[in-house]
Amino acid sequence: MTSLNSLILVCLAYVALLFLVAFVAERLAARGYGGWLRSPLVYTLSLSIYCTAWTFYGAVGSAARNGLEFVTIYLGPTLVMLGWWMGLRKLVRVGRSQRVSSIADLISARYGKSNLLASCVTVLAVIGVTPYIALQLQSITLSFQAFVDASDDPMGYAETGSALWVAVGLAVFAILFGTRNLDANERHHGVVTAIALEAVVKLVALLAVGIFVVWGLAGGIGPAMAQIDASAIGAWQTEGSRWAAITFLSAAAFVCLPRMFQVMVVEADDERHLRTAAWAFPAYLMLISLFVLPIAAVGLTLMPAGSNPDLFVLTLPLSNDREGLAMLSFIGGFSSATSMVIVAAMALSTMVSNHIVMPLWLALQGDGASVSGDVRHVVLLSRRISIAAIMGLGYLYHAAAGEGVALASIGLVAFAGIAQILPSLVGGLYWRGATRAGALAGLTVGFVVWIYTLLLPEIGGAILPAGLSEAGLFGLSWLSPGGLFGGTGVDPLVSSVVWSLGFNTVAFIAMSLLTFPSPLERLQGAQFVNVFEHSTGPRGWTGSIAQTEDLMIMSQRILGPDQAHALFAREAMRQGVRGSLPEPSPAFLQALERELGGSVGAATAHAMVGQIVGGASVSVQDLMAVADESAQLLEYSSQLEAKSAELSRTARQLREANDKLTQVSLQKDAFLGQVSHELRTPMTSIRAFSEILRDTTGLNDAEKSRYGAIIHGEALRLTRLLDDLLDLSVLESGQVSLNLGHGQLSDVLDQAASTALTGSDGNLRLRRSAEAEAIALHTDLDRLTQVFINLISNAQKYCEVDRPTLTISAREFGSMVTIDFVDNGAGIPEEAQAMVFEKFARVGGEKAGGAGLGLAICREIMQRLGGDIQYLRGQGGAAFRVSLPSRDAKGARRT
Amino acid sequence: MSGGQTPPVFLERRTYRRRRVLDAARVLPWIGSALLAAPMLWPVARPDTDGATMPMSHAMTFVFAAWFGLILLSAVLSVLLGRTGATDLSDAGDVAQISPVRPDRGRAR
Amino acid sequence: MRRNVMLIEDEPNITEAIRFLLTRDGWDVQTHADGNSAVDAVTRVLPDLLILDVMLPGKSGMDILRDLRGRPETESLPVLMLTARGQSRDRDMAEKAGVNRFMTKPFSNAEVLDAVRDLVPSPT
Incomplete structure (x- = not known):
């Protein structure tokens, strides 16, 4: 009989072997040896942590109760592996190119690196996985118990004590090999290798027990089959809905379980390993389940009624005195439990540490920016403490829940909880429209429904108020956990899976459609969904x-x-x-x-x-893609800007042209009005007086001659006006031909003065300086004379003083000759100065009957001659300065 | 295959083979699902009905045979994928070029 | 009693012609040549009829008319307006300002006399 001591010794030896293997593997990997450590075989075997003690013991237990139903737990992962090209390949590629450290990290990375989301997933995972860890501890203590029961050793065995020690031992192992590196993304070769070894051990153990049972106890395949059909589980008894639900659930859990994500994505050395695992892992699963049904059937037949079917794997060899086989089986179960606990603790601790402890620590530090290199220690410490805390939680759960719950049901409850991640995960990988708010909503809704419909009724019977499970929430039977929305009679697991995942998915999609993702979310969304298009591997x-x-x-x-x-x-x-x-x-x-x-x-x-x-x-390609997008947007918007600038420029030009036209039209109106006025005024006098002469009888001779003189004067005025108008129009149209000639300024002035003053009764005195006027000119002398005549006549007309005097002073400096005409009159009022050169501008009353075109003509002439005429301010009287180029200058403008 | 690019009319024989293998790889999980959903059609033994029942040995034989067949198919595909030069696991066609992301493009496939 | 007419016109020859015509027709004619002081002159004299030129130095005939129409004593004073610009816009403006008769220069003497007699009917 195996004593408890020897059992413990075997355990310790086995654990020591694991330590040794892990240690050697780490050393080999560190030295660059051990290519086999990275082989597809090791990868496939490491996936076998899917098969926990629940598989090892619980599958037989489940088979003994429900027949072939247990196999769905393995069919789900099989289907996922068969579809690796469409699913897992993408998950692994994304996980590796994003360097994620856990499933929580992946979800968070997809949805804009949201830590809130990551911590939600972490909490969900901890709640979902803790019972599972308790399950492993329970299986180990149960297996101890089985040996103790079978032995005659009277030595006392404290069950809870053993569970505690097991928990401590596993925590130490996980801490030693799971937290060696800071970078959670680096491979833990030691742990993975140890897990691969354990995978072999548990497969060999289960196969050995199976072979013993079929050929040793049942007497071959045929009799074994007959025995199955004859047993209590001899007929098919699984409802279709349950079959489908559990298959789906196990497929979902296979992808979403933190420990599976750890070995499948985080620890993956090469995504090509998936190709091998695609058939090798289903084969492993098939072999693991191959003998479950025979063992259950034979156990039900041979073992006394009331024995725990969960332990048939142990008790069958024990009761047949196959101690060696029992020991192998025990080690197989022990392997299953330890490998799961170690990897689960590692994965969970990374999540807890990265998404809950570190953010809190950084927040407590206050100044996040000053955190420097010593964060390393904090991270490692927090990860180690997290492992211890998770193991502690598992132990506490185990101690509190006791052995009342069947192994299989805890496992399924945990699966259903973890599967709530699935909509966010799949949506994140295949739908760019999935948003953070959607993922949060889906997770929360699914989680709550799961707790209410499955977790509480199944394991928390004491927490729920009595009668709730029947009467339902608020006394509404359609809200009762087991029969949500009138689903009474449906299997509670199926109902819970349908409703929790259904609401989860609906909330996820609806919220995603309603909300708008942040830039980082959109970038990450493109990254995830199109991972194959812009990454050639990490x-x-x-x-x-x-x-x-x-x-x-x-x-x-x-x-x-x-x-x-x-x-x-x-x-x-x-x-x-x-x-x-x-x-x-x-x-x-x-x-x-x-x-x-x-x-x-x-x-x-x-x-x-x-x-x-x-x-x-x-990857850089993605950044390029985003950069291209931005560049195109920028280019487009700058094109738009240019276009709108051009438009507004055109509009401005049009407005200016319109203004000019309006102005021209106004000017033309004003000009026509002026011309009309200037023509009609003399004509009015002429007509009025000629009618008086014609119609009035008895006019004396003096009157007749006076009115005749008025008519004559107004007729002359009209002629002058027409002459001026024609002159101006010729000058303005530029059709005037200049008659250039050489001459002296003094001669020009002489001629102008004599013309202007001849025949007038004015007493205007001219003051001139002969020396100053000795300036040679090369210009159109006749036109210049006309300007001078105009100026002298103006002085003569408007200088209303007793002794009107006009001072003419000529000066030559540089290339210009200037001639100033300054009289001693009142001058031109300030407000009229700007207007004097405009057409029809007249200052003061209609004294001399000028049409107001004289100065306008002067300005036109001077501009033709390449010079100018200006009004000089502050000279006492009216003062005009005529300037024109001297003979040496380039000369007049020819037009 | 992935949308957005015009594939050449005639592919190299090897590439053609590879694509057909990939087609098979995509179909395989659906075949598996259909096969393994068959038990949902079987009659369920209830204490209150005496109707026809499915002997567990038959059930077990079917499930494991289907399972084994699927594993075999998967293994064959895996070997074929390896032999057709699938050193890179990208989809055939997007190995050589990296197309820029278009913002309005939905799912890749 | 002789009727009183006031003429505001800056062109001396035209002023003389109209004065000649109206005096012989039995009017007392007063003249004024400056636009700025025209309103004061009119309100001081309060003639039976006002003949107003449009283009005046200082203040245009239009403004003078508007000004007069705003005062109670000249509100309904008959006004004959003469313009040399002859644009239809001026006629509109003048009618808006409240003119009684609008004539374009050059005019025939008979027209002016008719208009004046029409605007201020003889008391007999």
Whole structure:
């Protein structure tokens, strides 16, 4: 008989072997040996942590109760593996290219690196997996118990004590080999190798027991089959709905369980291993389940009524005095339990530490930015404490729940809880429209429904108020946990799975449709959904210049080549680096981020720079894609801007043209009005007086001659006006031909003075200086004379003083000759000065009957001659300055 | 195959083979699901009915035979995938080129 | 009693012609040539009829008319307006301002006399 002591010794020896294997594997991997450690075989075997003590003991128990139903637990994963090309391949590729450390990390990364989401998944996982860990502890203590019961050793055995020690031992192992590296993404070769060994052990143990049972006890395959048919489980008894539900559930759990994610994605060395695992792992599962039914049937037949079917694997060999086989079986069960607990604790601790402890710690630190290198220790410590805490939780759960619950039911409850992650996971991998809010809503809804319909009724009977499970919430029977929405009579597990996952999915999709994702979420969404299009497998960014090059390429796409080159060259110069690529110093990165932020927004720029420099969680191709998108947007918007600028320019031009036309039209109106007025006024006098002469009888001779003189004068005025108008129109249209000639200024002035003063009764005195006027001119002398006549006549007309005097002073400086005409009159009022050169501008009353065109004509003439005429202010009287180019200058403008 | 790109009309024999193997790999889980859903049609033995029942040995034989067949198919596909030069696990066609992401593109496939 | 007419016109020859015509027709004619002081002159004299030129130095005939129409004593004073610009816009403006008769220069003497007699009917 095996004593309890020897059993413990065997356990310790086995654990020591595991330690040794793990240690050697770590050393080999560290030295670069051991390619076989990375073989597909090891990968496939490591997946076998799916098969826990629940499989080893519980499958037989389940088969003894429900027949072939247990096999669904393995059919689900089989189907997932068969569909690896469409599903797992993507999951592994995403997981590796994003360098995720856990399923919580993956979900969080997909939905914009949301820590809230990560902590939700973590809490869900802890609640879902803790009972599972308790289950493993329970299976170990039960198996101890089986040996104790079978032995005659009277030595006392404290059941709870053994569970505690087992928990402590497993925690130590997990801490030693699971938290060696800071980077949770690095492979734990030691642990994986030990798990692979355990996978072999449990398979061999179960096969050995099966072979013993079929050929040793039943007497061959045929009799074994007959025995099965004859047993209590001899007929098919599984409802279709339950068959489908559990198959689906196990498939979902296979993907979502933290420990499965750990070995399948995080510890994956090479995604090509999936190709082998696609058939090898289903084969493993098939072999594991092959003898379950025969063992159950034979156990039911041979073992006394009331023995625990969960322990047939142990008790059958024991009761047949096959101690060696029993020991092997015990070790197989022990293997199943330990491997699951170790990996689960590792995976959960990473999640708890990364998504709950570290954020809290950083928040408590206050200043997150000052955290430096010593965070390493904090991370490792928190991960180790998390492992201990999870094991402690599992132990407490085990101690509290006792042995009342069948192994299989706990396992299924845990599966249903973990499966709540599935909608967010699948949606995140295949649907770009999935948002963080959607994932949160789905998870929360599914989680709550799961707790209410499955977790509480199944394991928390004491927590629920009596009568709730029958009467339902608020006394509404359709809200009772077992029969939600009138599903009474349906299997509670099926009902719970349908409702929890159904509501979960609906909430997830609806919320995703209603909300708008953040830029990072959208970037990550594209990353995940299109992972095969822009990743050729994970690449690490090593070497700072490589980073700078990538930053450069990215910047070019966003800023344009010139600006990007200038920016980088400037920084390189500032750093004193030869060449155009600077070191990616923090200051430079910050500057670059700001620069990019101007183009694409701060959040995107932060994400882009952060991704290139801060690790390879996003491949460069993706950044390029985003950069291209941004560049196109920028280009488009700048085109739009250019177009709108052009439009507004055109509009402005049109407005200006319109203004000009309006102005011209107004000017034309005003001009016509003026001309009309100037013509009609003399004609009015002429008509009035001629009618008086014609119609009035008895006019005396004096009257007749006076009215005749008025008519004559007005007729002359009309003629003058017409002459001036014609003159002006010729000058303005530029059709005037200049008659250039040489002459002296004094001669021109002489002629003008004599013409202007002849025949007038004015007493205007001219003051001239002969020396100053000795200036040779080359211009149109007749036109110049006309200007001078106009000016002298004006003085004569408007200078109303006793002794009107006009001072004419000529000066030549530089290339210009100026001649000033200043009289001693009142001058022109300030407000009229600006107008004197305009057509029909008249100052004062209608004294001399001028049409107001004289000065306008003067200005036209002077401009034709290449000079000008201006009114001089502050000269006492009216003062005009005529300027024209001297003889040596280029001469008059010929037109 | 993945949308958005025009594949050449005639593919190399090897590539053609590979694509058909991939088609098979995609179909396999559905075949598996159909096969393994068959037990849902079997009559369930209840204490109150004396109707026809499915002997457990038959049930077991069917399930394990189907299972074994699926594993065999998967193994054959795995070997074929390895032999057709599937050193890279990307979809045939997107190995050589990396197409930029279009923002409006939905699912990849 | 002789009727009183006031003429506001800056062109001396036209002023003389109208004065000649109306005096012989039995009017007392007063003249004024400056636009700025025209309103004061009119309100001081309060003639039976006002003949107003449009283009005046200082203040245009339109403004003078508007000003007069705003005062109770000249509100209904008969006004004959003469313009040399001859644009239809001016006629509209003048009618809006409240003119009684609008004539374009050059006019025939008979027309002016008819208009004046029409605007201020003889008391007999």
